[in-house]
Structures are given as structure tokens and as C-alpha cells.
Amino acid sequence: MAFDKFFIQQSVKDFPVTVARGIGQVMFQDNMWTGVLFLIGIFWGAYMEGFPLVAWGALVGVLASTLTGYILRLPDQKGANGLWGFNGVLVGCAFPTFLASTVWMWIGLIICSALTTIARSGMDNVLSRWHVSSFTFPFVFCTWIFLLSARLFDGFPAMYMGSPEFPHGDAAKVSMDFGNLVIYWLRGISQVFLIKSWVCGVFFLAGLAVSSWRAAVWAAVGSAIALFIAFIWNGPATDISDGLYGFSPVLTAIALGATFCNFSWRSAIWAVLGTIVTVFIQAAMNAFFAPMGLPTLTGPFCVGTWIFLLPAYKFFQPESK
């Protein structure tokens, strides 16, 4: 019964679509064209930025985590919707962003991507009791394990990770020039895939728009809110201009604004509130992990969205119905 011919034939046929959908699901879009546009954006951004391995890592990661889903024969429907791939593609972006390229890094990337499919199955098993999903937390949690281990295992050279240090502010000020602000705003969107490139941000917005105008609008709004909040609260200038305060709020905005709530003026306020809070969570997690020198990845998005969805399913449903 296991690995019968029909299952394998079907899987091989569907595989490219499943992979593309997986990339789209990073921003909650079960749409292969979204995934294709995201992938183009990733390659463009990675090569422009001078970090081509990030793009190839993304590809390896999405393949590894999606194949793991097939090999484990997890219930097919969810996999076909791309839900095996989105954590893997992010692992694949993260490893070459933070670690130098050694053979052990690539083996680690594959193990970690495969692990996200396993971890996701368990986390969703836990969280489904409260009608929420694990979002990108399998990626976050598994990558934290490997990046932390890079502090002690020389096989993972932690070349591009910040040094562990006590948290502290940054005296520099963000440039108020309008052209720059637009670049920072688009970078906030591109950083969802750990890429600092405004062109890449445009591709991502286009990818979203192909699937859902609403999602594209909320992504744009989310990055703008993040920029505004981080700016008026006088956050660290370099991080803000690199878009590092944007990517988690962007995801929170899409999740609350376009994916898990029906549209109403109430849910719109809810999504804006959740996005604002996610900016503070981003700063909080940056400070919390500073002594370990660990990046937050999309952890702030997960925490922020959970806070705003856990009560929602109680008092939101009748409103949004």
C-alpha cells in the first residue's frame, strides 16, 4: 500500500505546482503564480544583493521540506496546498544569510528544512485546539536551533550573525528623505524572505496582487505602519532602513487583515492594532536575543498574530459572519 504506483505518479505530476504554492504560502497565498513571482523576486534580490546562495538555498529548502511531506505521507490535501513548503523555503533563505557556505551548512539546511515539516505537524496538532495555526513558527524554531548551535559548532561558521552583546540603542537617525522612505518601505516587504532589495519588494507585491488585492494592500499598509512606528519611537536607524522592522508586521497585517478575518471596519482596526503591536514585539525580541546573538526571524509575526487571533475566535466570529 505504501508508496504505491498511483500515489507516486500523482505526486510527481503535482510536484512543481506544490512547490510553487509552498513559496506563495509564506504570505498565505495558495497560488502557484504568486509562488513563481516570489521566486523571481528572490533570485533577482539575492543576485543584486550579491548573496546568490540565498536564492539557491531557498530552492533547496522548499524541495527538502516538500519531499519530506511526501515521504512521511502526511495527509495529502494540505501538502498540495503548499503547506509543506513555506517553512522550508524560509529555512533555505536563512541559512546562507547567516552562515558561511560549507558542506555542513548545506547538510544542515536540508536537515532543518525537513525538520520543519515534522515540527509543523506537531505544532499544528497542539495549536489546532485553539483554532490557530503554527504559521512560520516551525521555520523560526528549527532555524533558531541550528543558528544557536552555530555558536558552538564550527561546522556552521556563524560568519554573518551579529556578535552576542547586551542590548543597546543606536544613536543614528533615520533619513527622512522621501525617496529613501519608499526604499525602506519596500525593503520591509522583501525582508520577509530575508532579502534587502526594494525591487524584490515590488515583485512580492505583484505576487500578492496576482492572488489577492486585499493581501497586497495589507502588505503595503503593514510595512508603512512598521516604518512609521519604528520611526516615531526612534528605533535603530540601520535596522529600520534595512527593512528589519518591517517583515514581521507585514505578515501580521496580511494574516489579520486579509487571511483570517472577514472584512469589516472592526477587523481592519484589529489588524492595524496587531500590526502596531508586532513592531514593538520585533524590538522586544531583538533585545531579548541580543545576549545570544540570535536573530528573531519571523518570530514577532507569530507572537503578534497569536495574541490577536486567540481571543478573536471567541468574540470576532459573530461580527465577521
Next chain:
Amino acid sequence: MAFDKFFIQQSVKDFPVTVARGIGQVMFQDNMWTGVLFLIGIFWGAYMEGFPLVAWGALVGVLASTLTGYILRLPDQKGANGLWGFNGVLVGCAFPTFLASTVWMWIGLIICSALTTIARSGMDNVLSRWHVSSFTFPFVFCTWIFLLSARLFDGFPAMYMGSPEFPHGDAAKVSMDFGNLVIYWLRGISQVFLIKSWVCGVFFLAGLAVSSWRAAVWAAVGSAIALFIAFIWNGPATDISDGLYGFSPVLTAIALGATFCNFSWRSAIWAVLGTIVTVFIQAAMNAFFAPMGLPTLTGPFCVGTWIFLLPAYKFFQPESK
């Protein structure tokens, strides 16, 4: 239907009582007079201590979180019992205690207080599966976010927060003078609202006694146990004399001794054990958060009480029945 005339009229009429009850619920008392005495104690202590903003913050916080409950139209009964207010009043005490007063600090205080009402709804949704409540953890969790973000956002000047550092002991010895010990003991109670004032501690005991003699006795016992344990285990002298080892054990003692268990000699031993363990949890969390320079707030109380209530509902019920 939403925001109909009757609902608004009723809410406006009940509002002052709901707010006062909210302040009383910090120590589990659904009693407006308790709340009034607590508020008098807060104002007395804050002005005596030279930190008047703490008292005004408390007022703003309780209003913000209670109003959020009305606006979200969470189920009314619980709100009327003051369960929307107690996290907000603590947020309001914490912000001016740790951050310098800027317009952004006050906006943050209001956002954070409102957030506690949302977070509480979600956390209780999760924890109710095991018949426990979130206690003051919404306050703790949300305030942690904002205080940590203050390390990186200059809009929140972290003026009164300790510097991040590796955890270490303190060579000084606590004074054994009896008069001093009484002051430290009462400060342990006043620190529940982040105030260091023995007079304030007397007001809080009076506020408890108005509602429940048992609660007042357990608060007194809790602070005494904390002082004793921290003293014989030779804890940091300044923190002990400031009452900083007392406030969480005080809350654990009230929770286990007077609120969630019926009276029996067994439940009394249980409450004493839980209170002792909470003192060690206080030291542990102080050490854990030292590298981030983050105060524990009432986190140790939440952890200690959860440990002792989670099994209790299984083997305690038949005893206490």
C-alpha cells in the same frame, strides 16, 4: 445592536464601580472598597516616594484596559467583576516606574493597557482548558514587550531600568533590626503595585481585610515567608529590604491560601509550600533576565501559582469538597 443606548447607559452608570473592582482584583478581591483603599494607598505611596506619576499612570492604565473591554464588548459579567482592570492598573504602575515620562511613554502605556485586555482574553481561552486563569500574566507579558523594546526605541527612555549584566550576587547583608524587618515586610506587600512604602502596605492590608480577612492574613504570611526565606538563603540585601522578594510570594499566598483552595490544614501547607517556591522562582527569574536588564514583574507569582494549581485540580478537589 452594537453600542445600543441601553448598553451605553448601563456601562456609564457601572463604570466607576467596575474600575474600583478592577483595582481590587489585583489581589483577587471583587470588592470596590478594596479597590478604593488600594488606590488611596497607591497615591499615598507614590507621592511619598516622590514618584507621583506612578499613581496617575495606575489611573490611566485601569481606565484604558477597562474601556477596551467595553469597546470590544467582551462578555459583560466578567468585566463587571473588575477582570478587565487589574492588568491595566499594573501596566500603569510599571511604565512610569521604569521609563521616563515622554508623550510616547504615555501613548505606549495606553496601548499596552488596552493590549492586556486582548491578551487576557486569548490567554484565558488557552488556560481554561486546565481550569486555571492567566492571573496577572497579560500585564507581565505585554509590559515585558514594551520594556524590552525600550532598550532599542529611544522614544521609551529606559531611565529607571537596571543595566543589562550577567547575574551576580550581592555582598551586603540585610539589617536584622526588628523595626527594619517590619518595614521590609510591609514593603513586600506594597511592591505588588510596584511601590516601596510601608504605609502603602498598611493600606493594602486594610483593603484586603475589608473584603476578606483570610486574604489579608495570607498576604501578611506570604510577605513574612518571603522575607524569611530570602534572608536565610542570604539573598541580595538591597532587593530584600526594598520588598522586591515579597510581592510575588504575597500574591501566590493569597491565590493558593485564600482564593483557589478551600480551607483545610492540607491546603494551608500547600499554600506555604507554593509561597516558598515562589521566592526561589523570583531569584531565578531575576538571574534569567539579568542579561536583558528586564524586571520580572509578577511573573514569578504566575509561574509559582500555576505549578501548584495545575495538579491541584486533579487531587485537591475531593479533599477540599
Next chain:
Amino acid sequence: MAFDKFFIQQSVKDFPVTVARGIGQVMFQDNMWTGVLFLIGIFWGAYMEGFPLVAWGALVGVLASTLTGYILRLPDQKGANGLWGFNGVLVGCAFPTFLASTVWMWIGLIICSALTTIARSGMDNVLSRWHVSSFTFPFVFCTWIFLLSARLFDGFPAMYMGSPEFPHGDAAKVSMDFGNLVIYWLRGISQVFLIKSWVCGVFFLAGLAVSSWRAAVWAAVGSAIALFIAFIWNGPATDISDGLYGFSPVLTAIALGATFCNFSWRSAIWAVLGTIVTVFIQAAMNAFFAPMGLPTLTGPFCVGTWIFLLPAYKFFQPESK
């Protein structure tokens, strides 16, 4: 009814067996002879290592936690299977390993051991919703509290704990000599009880084999995998040769390979994967806790096994049936 004559007679008669089973349950063996062999190994190793108090601590710890189970009258069957003792015996090994021997240390050891029985009841209450157990996490969590508090309470002299510091690698290389590798491999097994002694490792393997050949084989495989992974990823040499990368993977290997999954080639691959991931979790937690100077204890085993059991109960059961 409580503490009736029959209950006490029965308990006294069963007590030595219950205690021995408790020691065996550290590696999942409900077998008194396993426990006896483990205890001999502990005494041998502790005296050879020059740390005799570790062995006496183990004895005090298992007595304290088992007695607590009787006093609380937790459901008897589980206690009789030794499930009250295994956390206590580990607490008893950990305290003299990290803290200097003062009267307060021994009182703390007893409180902490007793606390594990309470904490275990609550944690299992929570985790049983997902058909997983708390494993040794009650030991881990309660001991973390007391070891962290030792940073601030001089009554617990943190004499043998590492200094808090930022995480960093280790330039030294592990010796490749075959005789040495065998010693490191056996030490990985002995470190389950915090003892660095290859003879002790042999006793533990014998103790496992008395109860289950499969468990003994997986323990051996687990330590070998850990040594291999930590070596090729170039981990810290001293820790590797002391067996400190072995003990958690050993437990994960027994849990996944021999205890919670029926045998099949699929579950074998699953167990190997889980064991490999546990090695990285070990490194990750070492790095994470470095700024607090806190040892991970068997935390990595708990995290690794949870990750691999939480989804397993969904898609593994039909396979392993």
C-alpha cells in the same frame, strides 16, 4: 480514610521496590534490577570521580520525591511503577554536581525533589492532551529554578557552575584515538546521571539490558550518533570528551527507538533523525543559556523527543500497529 493503616502497611512494604523502579525509570525501565544496577553505577562513578556526594544526593532525591508521591496520595499505580522517583534521583545528582555542600543546599535538594512530583503531576495533566508525557522536564524545570537562584542566593554556593558569559566556540580538537572515543562514548551514557565515568556507563548499559535489550542497543546507538555528529560538526572538544553532548541524545534514542514506538524500519529512521536533531538542540541550548551560566540538564532530550512524538501520534500509529 486518609493515611489508613492498610495504605501505610502496603506502602512501606513496596517502598524499596518503588524507589528502585524510580531510578530505572530515568531511562524508561520499569524494572527494579535496572534501578539497582543504575544505583551501583552511580555510586561507583561518583566515588571514582571524587564526587561521592552526587551518589548520596541521588539517594536523598529519590526518597524525597517518592515519599512526596505517597504523602500527596497521588494515584498509586503510577507511583508504584517508579514514576515518582526518576525526577527526584536526577535532582539529587544535579545539586551536589553544581552547588557546594551546605545545609541550605541539602534542604534545597529535598524541596526541589519534592517539587518535581508536584510539577510532574501538573505538566502531565497539560501534556496528556496530546498523548505525550513530561519525561524528565519536571527535574529540568525545577532544578533550573534552584540553580538560577544560586546566582543570587549565597546560601546555594554556585561553586561548580560555569560563569555566565556570551556563547563562543572552542578551538581545541577532539582526540581521534580509538580508545579515547570508546571512553567518550560510554561517558555520554553515564552523563545521563551527571557522572563522567566510562565504568559507570557500562553499568548503565547492563542495567538497561537486564530490562530490555532493545533499550540498551538504542542507548549505545544514541551515544555513538551524538559523538559522531558533534565531532564532524566540530563542537567544543572538552564537552564532547566529557560526554556532555551524549546524555540527551541517549535518552531521545531510547524514547523514540525503544519506548514510544513499535519496531519497524520507519520508526528506526525516525529515532535516528530525532537523535541527530537532539545533538543540535544540545548545542543550541548550551548557547542560549550561556549568558545565565545555566546548564541545560536533560532539557534537549525533552524538546527533541516532543518534536518527534507530537506529530508521530498522528501518522505513526497506523504504521506501527
